[in-house]
Amino acid sequence: MDYHFSFQHPNTHYFTIKATFTAKTANEEILLPNWRPGRYQIQNFAKRIRSIKALDQNGDHIGLEKLTKSSWRLANEPGSVTITYQYYAFEMDAGNSWLDDEQLYVNFINCCIYTRESLDEPCTISFDLPDDYEIASGLKKIKDHKLYADDYYRLVDSPMFASSSLRRISYSVKDYSFTLWIQGDLPKTDEEIIKDFSRFTALQIDVMGEFPCPKYHFLFQCLPYKHYHGVEHWNSTVITIGPSSALVDRDRYKDFLGVSSHELFHTWNVIRLRPKEMTPYDFQSENYHETGFVTEGVTTYYGDLFLARSGVFSLEEYLQELNKLLKRHYENEGRTNLSVAESSFDLWLDGYERGIPGRKVSIYNEGALAALILDLMIRVKFNNDKSLDDVMRLMWSTHGIDQSGYSFLDYKSAAESVYEETLDRYFDDIISGIHPIEEYLSDLLPKFGLSFDLLASEKVEEKTFGFRLSEQTIADIASGSPAYEKLSIGDKLVSINGNPFNQELLNSDPMTLEIDRYGRSMEVDLIPSESHYFSIYQVSREKNLSSKLLNMIQGWLEN
Known part of the structure; x- marks a missing residue:
């Protein structure tokens, strides 16, 4: 498949793609991906295409029938076919494409059509660009403004920038x-x-x-x-x-x-060491998998850990990042309802949005904490002579180098091989279950010279009444709290005990709130509770560590 990119008016954000290939059969089907690796969510890139048409080798039009939202049937005979279309590139993030008067930035998976036969065939990609534009990409450069990919999979896993700056x-x-x-x-x-x-x-x-x-x-x-x-x-x-x-x-x-x-x-982890369910990628449909706690969770854990162990982050900076993970965990009641493995499977449902209150967890956050627990368990048992490093090296040698893909049980088996005994309880509690992580961390972290303390919220409305505010609006409510049966997310506080709303009026005494509930004015009486809500565990370093504890924390957080 040969792709050619051009544009005339960059501030319209449309570029034109001309895709030319040799059709081996009549009535060829062409497709565009519905999602991209790295974001497990149907994104429907075809919604950004307009003015698609097909021509044969003589320049005559070929019939083009839409089959699905992202596929078309050509009324072609075997031979050369050229598909032209425009793509709207005006979403700036790490997974989309952008065109303006300063640069062209393309994630090819957004916009490059393919046939099922062309997935394993080489691709060339050429561009009409200003002479002073330079291309940045992991693809091989044939000429200044021409690239080469070994196959479609490599093409769509190799974005590019082009600009003069x-x-x-x-x-x-x-x-x-x-x-x-x-x-x-x-x-x-x-x-x-x-x-x-x-x-x-x-x-x-x-x-x-x-x-x-x-x-x-x-x-x-x-x-x-x-x-x-x-x-x-x-x-x-x-x-x-x-x-x-x-x-x-x-x-x-x-x-x-x-x-x-x-x-x-x-x-290493996900590009080549990948779940079996995504080996190879199916770009048209959801690739369901339960191992997001490995693909994203382990990676999130190691991202900061490598910075600490290499000395780029100080110990204090690393603990700040760890405390952010813990804060997010305890502020999300989804931890009591859906496991990290189940939340991984549901990535395709609502993994990249907040979702309804308390339904699910983040595979990034919860997977990182699960990786932390496993790493510390291994380090404690073997006095830092073994760690999660050994698990990932084993996974790499058995499933990553050959890109054969792994299953949930493959990861469990690798972890147990390193741990040298069953990890059924860990996987049942932390990965497939919703067991409180503090029961693990309160035992593990002190063995590395770290305290693990439950801290009450400093805000009285959160601690005593169980509701969280965003300015004047209820943003979250703790289960079982005084606010749980009285208030609703979205309620706007109008007054407190008859006085116009002011944050300083909130205290631990009984109070009458006037609220605006989507246009309805109501009064709500709240009685303070002796229980505390929105409490979170946080980590800090103990002082005057023994030589044993010092060796443990250094073995973990220093290379």
Whole structure:
């Protein structure tokens, strides 16, 4: 399949694709993906296509019948066929495409049609671009504005940027080369970036034993507005982050480092070490799997852990990130209703939206905490001589290098092989169940010199009455709290005890609230409870550690 991209008016955000291929049979079917790897959600990219038509080798029109939302039937004879269409590229994140007067950014999976026969065939991709535009991509460059992919799978796993203002930063680790391509402003020097990136890159390679590809590309969109997103690819990643001006600050720069470390580890975990259900990808339908706690959870855990172990993050900074995971866990009552394995299967239902209250958990967050628990269990049993590192290396050698795919039971088997005994309880409680994680962490974390304490909310309405506010509006309600049967999410507080709403009027005394419930004015009496709501566990380092505890925490968080 040969693809040619062109555009005339970039600020309309439409580019034109001309896809040419040799049809081996009459009445060929052409398709466009409905989803993209890295986001397990039907996205219906065909909704951004217009003016599609087909021509034969003589330039005569071929009939084109729409079969489904993302497939068409050609009324062709065997021979050369050209499909032309326009694609609307005006969604800036790490998984979509963008065209304006400054750049062309394409995730090919959004917009490149295919036939079932062409999935395993080579592709060329050429572009009509301004002469001063440079292309950044993990694909092989044939000419300045022409790329090559071994097959369709590699094409759609290799996004590209093209502009006249790309910044390039390069570094090497062992025999592997890494390039950062930056569109926009990154207020850091090359030396600062190379120092941090080379440290966490070297550690990841040391832990996994090898890097899967000789060259790797970080493609950054540093945006002037708030944004945070990353998507993994075969030998590259796209990361969108902003506001770029905030990257001078340590907190936002930590986000930049965290997502970069996370996406780099995906080069092993999910790009090549992939669930069987996604081997190979079916781009037309949901690829249901229960192992999102591995694909995203383990990766989320390691993303920050590698930064701590390589010295890029301090111990305090790492514990801050761990406490964010714990805070999200305890603020989501979905932890009491749906396991991380079930939530993984349901990614295709509502995995990338908040969803209804208390229904599900995040595979990223809960999977990371599950990985933490397993890692600490292994480290405690073997005094840091073994760890989750050994599980991931075993998974890589048995299911990743050959890209054969793994099952839930394959991961369990690998973990038990390293642990040297059954892990039925861990998998039943933490992965397939909704067992309280504090029953594990309250035992494990002190063995690494860390306290694990339950902290009450500092806000009286959360702690005593069980409701959370967003300005004047009820945003969340704790089960079983005084607010549980009296208030509704979306209620707007108008007054407190007859006084116009003011946050300072909230206290632990009985109170009468006047609320606006979607246009209805009501009064609600709340009696304070002796129980506490919206409490969360947090981690902190103990002082004056014994040599044994010091060795344990250093063995875990220092390389």
